[in-house]
Amino acid sequence: MDLFAALQAVVNGILTGALYALVGMGMALIFGVMRIVNFAHGAFMMLGMYAAYELFLHAGVNPYYGFPLVGLGMFVLGYSCYQGLLRPIHGRSDFMQILLTLGIGLALTDGVQLVFGADYHQINLPLLEKNLHFGSHITVNAPWLVSFAIALAAGGGLYFFVMHTMMGRAARAIAQNRNAAPLMGIHLHRVQAFCFGLGVAVAAVAGSLLLPVFYLYPGVGDQFTLKAFVMVVLGGMESIVGAALAGLVLGVVESLTSLYWGNEWALALDFVLFLLVLSLRPGGIFGSQRA
């Protein structure tokens, strides 16, 4: 266990963490800002992965080019999902929202399993064989670098959307006061549906980017739902940037955990972290109030 191994683990962690961050930012928009408890987040990400896989298999579209298409399709699905299923129970308790989205997630996961089977899939890109060397000890697999760049751009775009567009302002206004916002001429459900769709789309984009470097199976999204909640809580509820930072932290923590204790403990450590933050600092470690 020399220093370089640890350094390599940190680099890997940051590269993985960028994709986590994207999933987490989508959740931060849906849960942190809009207060919609979305237990189907990972299932939507998984669906994005399958969409990218089908695009690659049948149309030969490389996921690194195909992700905007996947994002667009999943945006439409997320938007309709809000309008058709979540909107009717608007105003009821978190309890019901959790159960509803949990049901949607289960139905999506097992629906996919019914259609595509439970087999593991993987795609093969020439890019996967390229490695970049930094110094003599640090090696980075090229696809991770590409996905990191795309994730950075997508995350930046999402931040711009929330901070500088009318829709983003409307979303933050709803987060501040959901009774006053509609009185100011904000169409509550249109904004919520848009943000839900966008959050889902961002998760699906992260899914497309994960496709070349991950195994694909129907349950692949399960752990990401919980991870996304962990990120939002760690990052401080309403903070998109906080969730992104938490994603990077989670990536590095998991990578180092894998190096020293083994991969199996990585997820457990996320949850221990989560329980500690919930009990000690419910405001999140990056506890800022605004985006």
Added chain:
Amino acid sequence: MKRAHLLLGAAALVVSLLVPLVVQSDYILQVLFRIYLFAALGLAWNLVGGYAGQLSLGHAAYFGAGAYGLALFTRAGLPVWLALVLLIAVALLFALLIGGVSFRLRGPYFALATIAFAEVLHAAAKNLPRVTGGDVGVPVPALFASHVHRSFYFCAVLLTAAAAWATVAISRSRFGYQLMAIREDQDTALSVGIHAARTKLNALLVSSVFTALGGALYASLFLFIVPDQVLSIDLSNEIAIVAMLGGAGTVLGPLVGSAVLETAAELFKNEFQEAHLLIYGILLVVVVLFLPEGIVGGAAALLRRRGAKGGWRAASE
């Protein structure tokens, strides 16, 4: 009214206990075992989820405590009765931990914390092979040597009866009214002097005992357990769905929910094999959108409406 309910309950118990005289098939007895087991688990969940209105999605933690407790304490050479006492103690300890951390929080955090805690236990069971056997699993002693299916069936019926009795007793007690007050409006409950955190914790403690006993019973029937079976998120979900489908916050709800869900699941398993959770997902969506009070709650509302039309007094509470 009360006496009529008591008589009905006693009659149902006697009929349930007489079933094995008619049903000889081990397969059907095992399905019935599962129905009663999940009815008991649903009733236990219902105390927290239905009466106190706190959504636990981590009841697998107590179930797993019961299953692994029985396996590990007996492997350590302890007699079964002592193992049962100790596994209840472990479940209570888990409930204290999880409740202590999360009942101070509001909104969805309790649900999230329960999942996180159960998942930590799941990972620990998988990754500590020297203690738990890891993914390979661990053998569980048989509680009964002869008439296996019949004996387990009796146990499940008795556990359900005990859980139903506890639910009725609690729902009519001061404790039960405090729980319902917290469900309806925690701030108002606090303002009239109800110690919300402690009251919710007490409900969780009672709930964890029944859930752990269910876990021990289940484990002993299968003689062998692995983490993905007794500590999985799917199990936690199933327990919650049973109660929600039948009707949370009612005594009959989890019984009806378990009968419907477990029968449906059994049929779906043959039809769709691994994708049988699909029915859980669809049922959840349907229940939340169209039947938020569950089958029993919906039927009661229907009866009330009928009754009001015909000028009869509402038949149920």
